[in-house]
Amino acid sequence: MGEAVAYEWKPVKGFALSGLFWGLVSVLIGLFISIQLWKPELNIPPFLTYGRLRTVHVNGLVFGFAVAEIFALSYYMVQRLTRRALLFPKLAMVQLYIFNAAIAAAAVSLLAGMNRGKEFAELEWPLNIGVVILWVMFAVIIIGTIIKRKEEQMYISLWYLLSTVVAVAVLYIINHLSIPVNLTKSYSLFAGGNDGNIEWWYAHNAVGFVFTTPILGMFYYFLPKSTGMPIFSHRLSIIGFWSLVFAYLWTGAHHLVYSPLPDWIQTVAIAFTMFMIAPSWASVFNGYYTVGADWSKMKTHYLTKFFILGITFYGLQTLQGPLQGLRVVNQIVHFTDWVPGHVHMGTMGWLAMTISASVYYVIPSVYNTDIYSVKLANVHFWLVLVGQLIFSISMWILGIQQGVMWKAISPEDGSLTYTFMESVISSYPYWQIRTFGGLLFFSGLCIFAYNIVMTIVKANKTAVVAEGR
């Protein structure tokens, strides 16, 4: 293979650990707000109320956890796939420090109530400028390294990375355009239904280009890498990639079914949402057939099951999502707890499973050691799997119950059968079950973090011993 490349692993390590830290904090907050729902006395005004903590939970996991791990794993993949060291490694380290400072500042500002009023786009304008700068740094490093690559052909993971870099920039900048009032307050540049359409164009595609394309990039790289099995079909991945990046941007308005938006926008969005099943399942089939060459890997190689369960939840997610877009289904499940059930299958199932498997692969690789404990990784797997299933399934049942209660009309005199309060009171047992599921998930994550930290501790000890010789 020629001379060894001196790879730059410091930014990879830094972002992987930062993401782990923010992930733990944000999941812990999620656990706390899940309790607040059935124990409202736990709301401690003004900072620790549900309406503020929920924002920190979501932003902490999207930006603090997912984006940090995306940076870490992208910096790993891009070096391996281009067979060269990261371009501008110092810039990547500067980015790491600014990133952590920005996440901390974001958390404090959200707790202080600085909120733009748009979901997943809450941060106020000075922080948004910071986010854009961080993203430009990411773009420069990734695109620069790819341009200066030593391997002519770009592997599919790099396609997904490049599409992520571009799409997130476009989405983020447009939806965050604001009229500043002062340093801590701004109003959206857009108004009313138009603002709503832009918001969901952004929010749905942020899911697409933060929670889907980079994670698929990881899947296509780390699954074959860690199992030693080549991807089943390159052609399928090409079809999947182009149809996914083309169709995703049409679908956002399926979040606004039955809203006052013009009907055609809703209908076109629903149609493209149905179409999205195809590219999503192209990746699912590719994953299944790849491991299908030897299913015993599920037992013998500890990471295989993370990837296969991850892609399974991705597959279920991308079937459930389009179904929810259909008007007949939407009118029952929309606005109910079905939706958090759906979202958390994607995040706790697909996203967290795939990211943790990739981190399990990368950390030993960059520290030049083996994982501290495969046994603990297996315990982690089962805890997060069972925790997530309890969470999602209880919320699906509850969502249907709420939807049906809200719609129920008495056959006797045509009045509404239930008051809103009756639907709230009957939700409590499910909300408590969800907290239990979240507790299992959180303990799984703690084991994951412990396992990663111990791997690093072990590697450092070995390194000291090696130096001593």
Next chain:
Amino acid sequence: MSSIYKKPIFFTIIVTVVILIGTAVMMVYPMFSTEMHPKMANLKPYTALQLAGRDVYIENGCYYCHSQMIRPLKSDVMRYGEYSKLGEFTYDQPFLWGSKRKGPDLARIGGKYSDKWHYKHMTDPRKMFQGSNMPTFGWLADHPVNAAAVEAGMKALGFPYTKEEIEELKDKTKLDAVIAYLQCLGTAIPKKPKQPLITMGEKNPLASDANAIAEGKRIYEMNCAACHGIDAKGDIGPDLTDKEWLYVAEPIGDDTLFSIIADGTNKDQVFQNRKAKGGMPSWGEFFGKKKIWSLVTYIRSLEGK
């Protein structure tokens, strides 16, 4: 074709174009179309106090649990009122339709309850609705509105305001503001007159029925006790156990009592030669005939107690 995967810049440009196609059709084109920007004739920009309240609503993440978008579905319209129209949101920067109903929709909450009701509910939601999980927001009364910031906001949004309006903000709290905001929601559309559920003169088919008393008591405790007191001796709403009905100490017909519960009261509305002060919400679509007759029966059973 395969060479595109060897040219990263060309590849990135192609990906960008592919992404922008859907964006252009679904986001950019609607933005510049007139059908996206209608305005209701009655819709007014927010006043300074209302805007301050809207900021408080956003600051505390109210929009995560309360939607402000009524769908054109029978049950949504019955529960919350006329479905939302695009022209009602022209001044909403940002829009606050929400995506989740952990609490009820608020698109037409304006005028449904009295201010007094809102103050009480914000301070102790569980006193008004047993089993509610809404956090308490009475603490907002300890936080004054920042008049200068609100004025800057009014300017930024180009909303008209007077100096007096800003001056008045100086003695307002965040709780005053958020309630003022809630009270204006959904009021650009006039309330449609409701089809009465009964004709005047109709007799209570459940009069003195023991089951109806029990059912009425259950409904009363869940929905009415908040304002009329658990013992029905009155609080925000009047005492229901005394001889006085609408401020006159004379009996009132079952049919009138029914229509007050079903349709609510407006200020100066006349019922059997007496004037209402307004403030009673309408419950007709929530309860329907049978439950309201049960309530009437239950209330009758309290008289003189």
